[in-house]
Amino acid sequence: xxxxxxxxxxxxxxxxxxxxxxxxxxxxxxxxxxxxxxxxxxxxxxxxxxxxxxxxxxxxxxxxxxxxxxxxxxxxxxxxxxxxxxxxxxxxxxxxxxxxxxxxxxxxxxxxxxxxxxxxxxxxxxxxxxxxxxxxxxxxxxxxxxxxxxxxxxx
Amino acid sequence: xxxxxxxxxxxxxxxxxxxxxxxxxxxxxxxxxxxxxxxxxxxxxxxxxxxxxxxxxxxxxxxxxxxxxxxxxxxxxxxxxxxxxxxxxxxxxxxxxxxxxxxxxxxxxxxxxxxxxxxxxxxxxxxxxxxxxxxxxxxxxxxxxxxxxxxxxxxxxxxxxxxxxxxxxxxxxxxxxxxxxxxxxxxxxxxxxxxxxxxxxxxxxxxxxxxxxxxxxxxxxxxxxxxxxxxxxxxxxxxxxxxxxxxxxxxxxxxxxxxxxxxxxxxxxxxxxxxxxxxxxxxxxxxxxxxxxxxxxxxxxxxxxxxxxxxxxxxxxxxxxxxxxxxxxxxxxxxxxxxxxxxxxxxxxxxxxxxxxxxxxxxxxxxxxxxxxxxxxxxxxxxxxxxxxxxxxxxxxxxxxxxxxxxxxxxxxxxxxxxxxxxxxxxxxxxxxxxxxxxxxxxxx
Numbered sequence: 001x002x003x004x005x006x007x008x009x010x011x012x013x014x015x016x017x018x019x020x021x022x023x024x025x026x027x028x029x030x031x032x033x034x035x036x037x038x039x040x041x042x043x044x045x046x047x048x049x050x051x052x053x054x055x056x057x058x059x060x061x062x063x064x065x066x067x068x069x070x071x072x073x074x075x076x077x078x079x080x081x082x083x084x085x086x087x088x089x090x091x092x093x094x095x096x097x098x099x100x101x102x103x104x105x106x107x108x109x110x111x112x113x114x115x116x117x118x119x120x121x122x123x124x125x126x127x128x129x130x131x132x133x134x135x136x137x138x139x140x141x142x143x144x145x146x147x148x149x150x151x152x153x154x155x
Numbered sequence: 156x157x158x159x160x161x162x163x164x165x166x167x168x169x170x171x172x173x174x175x176x177x178x179x180x181x182x183x184x185x186x187x188x189x190x191x192x193x194x195x196x197x198x199x200x201x202x203x204x205x206x207x208x209x210x211x212x213x214x215x216x217x218x219x220x221x222x223x224x225x226x227x228x229x230x231x232x233x234x235x236x237x238x239x240x241x242x243x244x245x246x247x248x249x250x251x252x253x254x255x256x257x258x259x260x261x262x263x264x265x266x267x268x269x270x271x272x273x274x275x276x277x278x279x280x281x282x283x284x285x286x287x288x289x290x291x292x293x294x295x296x297x298x299x300x301x302x303x304x305x306x307x308x309x310x311x312x313x314x315x316x317x318x319x320x321x322x323x324x325x326x327x328x329x330x331x332x333x334x335x336x337x338x339x340x341x342x343x344x345x346x347x348x349x350x351x352x353x354x355x356x357x358x359x360x361x362x363x364x365x366x367x368x369x370x371x372x373x374x375x376x377x378x379x380x381x382x383x384x385x386x387x388x389x390x391x392x393x394x395x396x397x398x399x400x401x402x403x404x405x406x407x408x409x410x411x412x413x414x415x416x417x418x419x420x421x422x423x424x425x426x427x428x429x430x431x432x433x434x435x436x437x438x439x440x441x442x443x444x445x446x447x448x449x450x451x452x453x454x455x456x457x458x459x460x461x462x463x464x465x466x467x468x469x470x471x472x473x474x475x476x477x478x479x480x481x482x483x484x485x486x487x488x489x490x491x492x493x494x495x496x497x498x499x500x501x502x503x504x505x506x507x508x509x510x511x512x513x514x515x516x517x518x519x520x521x522x523x524x525x526x527x528x529x530x531x532x533x534x535x536x537x538x539x540x541x542x543x544x545x546x547x548x549x550x551x552x553x554x555x556x557x558x559x560x561x562x563x564x565x566x567x568x569x570x571x572x573x574x575x576x577x578x579x580x581x582x583x584x585x586x587x588x589x590x591x592x593x594x595x596x597x598x599x600x
Contacts, residue, residue: 033195118535
């Protein structure tokens, strides 16, 4: 695979220097792994990188989370969605009791779970006043943004 | 001689290590998680081994999984990058037990710098100034220490990190309650109630020194300033640290080399100091026994490839560089482009990148693993790339940074590019030499 152009930052600088001394405004390069476009822009140059479409299955990469599909939401109930994609936790730390169980009374700002995204813990708020009627996702499960975590029966 | 190098990391640093290793003629093997099998580093490496599923606890942070993958790949050395297992003594020992070289310092150095109190003791033994203060075994000890240190004082957890368990105490009468709270927080967060007391330095700058050692000799490659931080996360780094008198800078560099020699340190490391922004008195904080995210600014002003130096030293070579041959010139600035929405309290922004247009041209270096069609997975930290600019002077570098940021365009995810556009136009940044309160005073929007 090393026989392919590695296209290092030094290579990009050399390409840019050559273009800068020419009358060309743009250069497209394609390797088996990546595409590079070096282009004039606002008094300088840009380098735009792109994954080559026919390599691997980038366009159809498997989703990280299996729990992205909307659950059937019974009439009159409201979903508590994941604010971000990430790992859903029901308790503030391992071994601690869950934030809420079915039957719990919640207000709009009640924290009902956590979604861990990029090493940050994001609180999940109930979003409305009511009673928790279902917890749709297991603890420590990957979820997509917007996935239905719980159902609330509004007051 | 290292022929087959295993890279136990991901993202831009994995790609960075792959490039230098390939230039040196090594075969590179990337240990990637399932989530990173289509990543740019995976495309650039000569071979790819899957070390585990997406969550880092089962892949990049698993000593067992990484060592097993490196052994199966018949690697003769492992480069750990930064973060993950890079400063993990157990990992370094496991590599040695598997007959694989660890590209990093000896286990003894990793252990000496492993906890903050230990690092403080080692620093003092090497004759480095540390922030006045000391350990407190119990509450009475903390009270006595704080009274001796003076106010304002800072209470810190011995096992702490990331700002947890830290309390500032301005008056003696507040001390009793603050010690209780700090010890309770330390116990809850780290299972270790021990705290220590330091004098609080109101106007501190974060200045660090890049060092290289081969176990016998040690040299430095100058200073970096990383005072622009948010919640102890660095946002902007530059080399050399601006607006410091030459004699003070030399004293800081000497102190860093003294510690490196004291440890008989082997490899690349960074010695961090807190520098008083007014008096330029300096205090040793800790040593990072690995390559740093911000290493390119040092490379930009010295022309030294620090990854190459790491690999040579790991291979048993003596330092070929001498202090006299390191001649820094010019000024370099790095900004971290993170997948975060600055306007929404730095909310993480994972997702598919639809466009990745970075600046190019003289004095510009981009270290990134992000191309259009690539994913920013929700499992790892948010760094998607680093823009490094250099110029003959700091003014030139700042002007170049402003122009380069205007050409940067990443779509599909939110990034911190706009934050940096605000920083580069801030008069305090343009003047240079800001302290760690810079971010609080940044004009938002």
